Amino acid sequence: MSIRIGLGYDVHAFGDGDHVMLGGVRVAHDRGVLAHSDGDVVLHALCDAMLGALALGDIGRHFPPSDPRWKDADSRAFVRHCADLLRERGWKLGNADVTVVCERPKVGPHADAMRRLIAQDTGVEVDAVSVKATTSETLGFTGRGEGIAAQAACLLVRDAP
Numbered sequence: 001m002s003i004r005i006g007l008g009y010d011v012h013a014f015g016d017g018d019h020v021m022l023g024g025v026r027v028a029h030d031r032g033v034l035a036h037s038d039g040d041v042v043l044h045a046l047c048d049a050m051l052g053a054l055a056l057g058d059i060g061r062h063f064p065p066s067d068p069r070w071k072d073a074d075s076r077a078f079v080r081h082c083a084d085l086l087r088e089r090g091w092k093l094g095n096a097d098v099t100v101v102c103e104r105p106k107v108g109p110h111a112d113a114m115r116r117l118i119a120q121d122t123g124v125e126v127d128a129v130s131v132k133a134t135t136s137e138t139l140g141f142t143g144r145g146e147g148i149a150a151q152a153a154c155l156l157v158r159d160a161p
């Protein structure tokens with residue numbers, strides 16, 4: 001059996017709006033995010049973790065921000081594409097763990113809904129997907145409420161070498 005690990009990180013600045021997309025879930029908020037796509041930091045970090053584990057570059061290489069096809073795109077499509085890439089190579093997502101960093105909105109009440117969507121889009125059981133959150137105790141850009149960040153780690157497993 002072979003294993004691979006991958007790490008991902010994403011940030012989006014807050015802008016005008018009334019919601020943020022997080023893990024595919026529309027979370028009501030008094031700000032939106034500035035982004036080319038729907039700006040879902042959870043799913044972008046997860047994509048980068050999966051692509052990193054495969055050594056296939058990053059999300060911007062697969063979905064260039066200069067490409068109008070990805071304007072306002074649903075980031076769940078990016079996750080499904082990355083999941084296809086790993087399956088094509090014989091890998092399966094073993095587990096994924098995501099941390100969202102922001103003072104607000106509160107992520108906890110939405111975490112299980114995010115886990116369910118990610119599990120659905122990557123073809124794994126819900127208990128293989130973790131979504132959690134922390135504030136940065138008012139420090140830094142997240143602490144000042146200027147933006148939102150997410151980190152992701154994933155493990156890939158494959159029977160073959």
Ligand SMILES: Nc1ccn([C@@H]2O[C@H](COP(=O)(O)O)[C@@H](O)[C@H]2O)c(=O)n1
Nearest residue numbers: 102103104105106107108133134135136
């Ligand atoms: N945006 C957030 C931030 C935090 N949480 C939850 O609150 C707990 C305490 O956060 P600290 O930064 O003070 O450690 C954290 O463990 C999360 O459960 C949240 O839901 N959404």
Ligand SMILES: C[C@@]1(CO)OP(=O)(O)OP(=O)(O)OC[C@H]1O
Nearest residue numbers: 035036037059060063064065070
């Ligand atoms: C997702 C893409 C899609 O064009 O654009 P953004 O929504 O701006 O998000 P980012 O995290 O900067 O990743 C780059 C792009 O791949």
